[in-house]
Amino acid sequence: MIQSMTGFGKYVVQLPAKKVTVELKSLNSKSLDLNARMPQGYREKELELRKIIASALQRGKIDFSLYVEITGDETTSQINDAVVRHYMKQLRSIADGDDLRLMEMALKLPDTLKTDKEEVDPEEYNAILEALKHALDAIQAFRSEEGRILENDFATRLENLHLLLQQVSELDQERLQAIRDRLEKAVADIKMEVDANRFEQELIYYLEKLDITEEKVRLENHLNYFKETMASSESNGKKLGFISQEIGREINTIGSKANYAPMQQVVVQMKDELEKIKEQMLNVL
Known part of the structure; x- marks a missing residue:
């Protein structure tokens, strides 16, 4: 199940003399980048609050804000x-x-x-922890919803890549025959007698160097592996990023070996689909 790194969560708790508001905002980042804003009197609890947030959200550029508004007669x-x-x-x-x-x-x-320095009241701190829990639930729900949108987009791109790979397979035999015809014509235009057996051996060797069977098989496997990883119970953004790199490597190899305009056009379409996946991949947890 894919989760996005983009999210927002907010929760408000009304105490007898204070209103406590917890806000969480999250954007994409390669690692955990947590920025905390809170009143000075609550800084002693910052490390504990950071650990709770880091454990729940794991990765992303996260802004945590704690607002405490005095609503009663109490003041320090x-x-x-x-x-x-x-x-x-x-x-x-x-x-x-x-x-x-x-x-x-x-x-x-x-x-x-x-301002008189006071210890954070235990009941008040419990209320802050409860508010943080609800805010984390809200941002997780937001991330999951964004993740479903990303997953649908990835599924569409993968299906397009499968269809384009099928086109590559259909063009492959036509491509090899076109290359053979081109080479035979080039030899004929030289108007020199050549050893037919030697020419056939050289032709087979040349065509073997342009063979893309392994690349097609590996690309098919990578596409299937991407789909399996995407359907796992955890969001594996980094792993999906590595698979995307392998997909790109096979597409590039097919393009370099194609030596046939119609197939190269299909490869360009494959690169376009993969680029769209990579753009969205930056936001996957």
Whole structure:
């Protein structure tokens, strides 16, 4: 089952005095690239939260955001009276102004608020973990849905490649006969007598070098293996990428050996289908 690396998940928990919001966004990446944003007071839990997210999402460029909004009377911030008064005194020495205006200016300056450091409440943290679980479920569902779209597209491309490979097989005998006719005509145009047996031996040797039977068999196997891997219970993006490289190698070899315009045209179509698979492959987990 294919999963995409693109996804979004969000969950909100309402506590008695706070509203906790967890958001997860994910894009494609070769490895796990996790960026966490959260209030300073919750940083002590960051490592544990990162491990939970990494274990669930495995790979991708992931943005994790934790928002905590105070909805009750509870607050850990207080005005630092001494600092504010000191700022006001300095401002009054510089320019005249009423106390209200000076206070507005002072409150915009550093250190006018002091925050008492508190431990994260266990019940609140459990609520955060629950919100994270629901957000992970949501992003996994998003990834699975995107994965189904990718899987359908891959299935279409694989079917097209099978049909094009069938065309290559049908053109193969015609191609070999065309090459034989071309070489015989070239020898005839020289208007020289040649040893028929020696010519036939050289012709067979030349045609054997252009034989694509092995490439056709290997390409068929790779296409089937891609389909089997895609249908497995896990999303194997890297493995599918390696199989795609092998598919491309066989297509390129067939193209280099074709020496026949109609077959080369089919090979170009095969390369086009494979390129579309590779573009989408970048987003597979």
